[in-house]
Amino acid sequence: MKIQHQTDQKAYSSDGFIGRYQKLVRDTVIPYQYSVLNDKAEGAEKSHVVQNFINAGKAVRGEDAGDGFYGMVFQDSDAAKWIEAAAYSLHNFPDPELEKKVDDLVDIIASAQDEDGYLDTYFTIKDKDKRWSNLLEAHELYCAGHMMEAACAYYEAVGKRKLLDVMRKNAEHIYSIFIENGHGGFPGHPEIELALMKMYRLTGDEKCLELAKYFINSRGTDPDWYKRERAARDWTVWGNNGEDPDYQQSGVPLRKAVRATGHAVRAVYLYTGMADLAAETGDKELYEACRRLWDSITKRQMYITGGIGSTVIGEAFSVDYDLPSDTAYAETCASIGLMFFASRMLENEVRGEYADVMEQAFHNTVLAGMQLDGKRFFYVNPLEVVPGISGKAQTQRHDLTQRPSWYACACCPPSAARLISSFGKYAYGENADTAYCHMYAAGTVSFANGMKLTCETEYPYGFTIRYKVSGNGRLALRIPHWSGGYTLTQNGNDVSAKPENGYVYTAVSDGDDITLTLDDKPRFVYASPKIPRLSGYASVCRGPLVYCFEGADNSGDVLSLRLDANSGIEVIKREDAPDGAPVLKVRALRAKAQDGLYSTGKPVYEECTAYAVPYCTWGNRGENQMRVWLPAKI
């Protein structure tokens, strides 16, 4: 059974857990990022992205390009991601002032498009003759993909098609290069595949579908392609010589792939496009490849927080079971990409595991990427920080103890903003007669099939989810893998349906009250002994939330703690809890200080109480120790 995430599906949360995050994005993140894009944010690194488009416009008109190009080769995409985030926000909450800002920016972007449809400020400003000569590193297709996503989102949000027309013309241009003129090759950083699928679904433009097929089907059929491309030019952006095709996911034809490899964000963006294409065309072989890659990620290479890409070296997947807590990379964007992949897998097949992982990635790594005030962001999401070591040791320079305000490579903050703003696209799905709830959040959602749901819940802090139904049809509610049991009532009567592949289904009528109660018991979670770094360790979770132990709640020292996993876990309220989240209280043992590095003196443990807060809220109370995993008493 397939489901679709309809493009005109409308969902918003006015309050509740997600609602507060969406409000933060609307009130703080989007305005702040707008000021960054326009180089007006104090203390932030210069972006210059808007000026790049202005300057490229001048170049297109044959004028002097002013102060030229500044920033990363993929700087354009920052503007695209901001427009996309703004569009999703506008979709839910109209805001004429914000819309005007987007319109103005769209005008600037449109002015930078060349007559032939080409749009990329780096090459337009710097050297037109070098277009398409460095697919490996230069991100032209990546930037085009992000702008296509922005165009689709903005059209869906407010019905304005100027940017969509710009990007259709751009797609025509790319089609002429790769399909009509047989340029060869595929994007060094995948992204356009999933964007082309969005364009196709929105516009019906078959060229977009054909291009997506080409990029996916050609990839890996010629593992030396990038090496030859490199040999044919005398310049490079970062010195990537194309000699490690696995790093580019181009070592084997994608249909034959069995392992998720290389740069993690690129990988999941690519796999998202694959799953999109498989769902759209019913390509079973391609879906089977997606299944293998899904398993490779989620069964052997994923942190408990839904973080992926464990190594800083190349921001990449490592080998199976290499999941260090302290030197973790686990980029925010990689978990966002994993959510994309999961949502597209759900469009192929309704399986609870896809939504489970989507929820796990969102509620832990993605949300941890943003400070609770919306002003600071993590790019890297370790599962353990120890001030004095984290951020200081050469191997942990990337693992910061506190979120910095902005990054020169500003990839994660705008991506988190667009994801949070479009939470409804991931939380809900539908087909002709059924409305699917994959994730739970307070708010209202309207489905294309005519149903509408209004949800009240404190989820993930509370576990009762109440729906008021409007319209008739079938409702599918996901029972998460972690929920030891659940109750479901319809107008006060028990519904006895059993879950199928992780979902319970019930026929609903206009005016129905539906109440789902999930398991609110906190739980200890243990890692496979195959993960060397975690043997003998345990963590605590509740619902979709992974918890962590911070020094702030534990006398400043979580390194000497051992969990007593034989005891229970109590849920308590504490005024000083970040985000007002429920705090978990567990019995623990604390090792007394010992002399020297190594000692034959058996550690003396004192019984104590340890407190854990949701991982997504860590680092909001100043620099302190943090650990998701603690050694556990047997």
Added chain:
Amino acid sequence: MKIQHQTDQKAYSSDGFIGRYQKLVRDTVIPYQYSVLNDKAEGAEKSHVVQNFINAGKAVRGEDAGDGFYGMVFQDSDAAKWIEAAAYSLHNFPDPELEKKVDDLVDIIASAQDEDGYLDTYFTIKDKDKRWSNLLEAHELYCAGHMMEAACAYYEAVGKRKLLDVMRKNAEHIYSIFIENGHGGFPGHPEIELALMKMYRLTGDEKCLELAKYFINSRGTDPDWYKRERAARDWTVWGNNGEDPDYQQSGVPLRKAVRATGHAVRAVYLYTGMADLAAETGDKELYEACRRLWDSITKRQMYITGGIGSTVIGEAFSVDYDLPSDTAYAETCASIGLMFFASRMLENEVRGEYADVMEQAFHNTVLAGMQLDGKRFFYVNPLEVVPGISGKAQTQRHDLTQRPSWYACACCPPSAARLISSFGKYAYGENADTAYCHMYAAGTVSFANGMKLTCETEYPYGFTIRYKVSGNGRLALRIPHWSGGYTLTQNGNDVSAKPENGYVYTAVSDGDDITLTLDDKPRFVYASPKIPRLSGYASVCRGPLVYCFEGADNSGDVLSLRLDANSGIEVIKREDAPDGAPVLKVRALRAKAQDGLYSTGKPVYEECTAYAVPYCTWGNRGENQMRVWLPAKI
């Protein structure tokens, strides 16, 4: 109280634990390395070092330099280290054939010395005008230092002074450059400091002492020196720009130093020279600086195996308590250098802790560096390997599961060979009336003060150490920190002396039988909770030997093991034990396999027996898992 390691002290082991290693070096390592130096070893990387000297000789005589220079900028030092190892071996075991080989090589080296005393094949062959212009990277003083050590060792061993004369002339040249002509600067890779002290002690040449003082006292007084040196030249060897003075131990004047930083081998070589100078000149302030650096290393930055320099990035010290088992660097040479430092600290002050660390580094990391057949070597000494991750994960590419045969940068194997051959220099010390035994080994030693000891022991596999004394005087025996108790008898009568600073002293007469019995009980050792990676873990040790758990003895899987540290540890004999070493048998728990990466199912443990072998013998039975530390049941 000071002690000296007399240059003419003679010590050898004919059998026993050390004797077998020395025999291996004599029979296998030295001949094999000789063939490597001469490019005659099958399967080894080309060395070219001897040919470099031949070619440099041609250049000195104004002839064409043949096939020029090949190898690392410090290639010369491989020949020096080999001569030093051969010399120590010859000192204990005369071998005319080997001596002839050394003589021939000395002739070749002497032929490469320039008229002004300069000796370095890299610059002599490649570009004489660049001499002394890249102290930061080019290793001229490092190579000179190693050749000085070789010259001293060979003179001491067989009384031939040709190489010593070459190196005295070289020292004169260096003196003229740095002292007379005020060139400025200090060695990028320290080594010459300790070598100059050896030269001074052997020859009484005050210029050597003055040079050593200059290099030590000037270092760190001008933290930007290397940056200016870099700016003044248009070439570099590896791109080091001198901008991180701590990496070069040149950020603060050495007398003010409080932390061991930077490249670990360079650091301990430097600190050895400092301690040498402090002992020789009675420089208390310098010794206090050495004490701080010693504490910085041994109390906050040292593995239980005596490994130091925990990070691969720069082969360097990390921050305090960052001691990962799996990504460890812990270079063999760094532990050798730590032994140098410890031995010189003993010459300043007799403290058991110096000898304890010296023994710990030797019996664990240094010996682990060499395969039991003497043919393969570890450069890097992890405390955990997991095939599939170690050597494969990007962050663990340096942590191999098996010793390779030789390295392009062949620093560790010849250094291990010279260390093992000269074990007696570290095991024994003396002053006017006392013979010191710092480490225990079967064999015979003659002291300059007229005493002679013949020792019978199975140490470190057995813990009874018997001395037959010849001559009269005082005997000082170290009581290791790990020995819970000891008994000491003299001609069958208990000696009631109590240890002072880790040593027991007893007056001895010609013909005395002395028997020391140390604690043979294996023990559990726990790490400080300040080491994040080791919280909740324990290891097992016996005597100076750290043990490790290998898959070979534990059903192929040590990741699912937990130590039951409440039980005893049994010492058993097993025929298949590497080196025939005693095996430790402990009660343990083995976690049953669990489904998935993360599970709420509490791990099910089965009681089992786990077996550990000495860490220094690991990796001798094919590729398998290895762990020094296991999670421990409380």
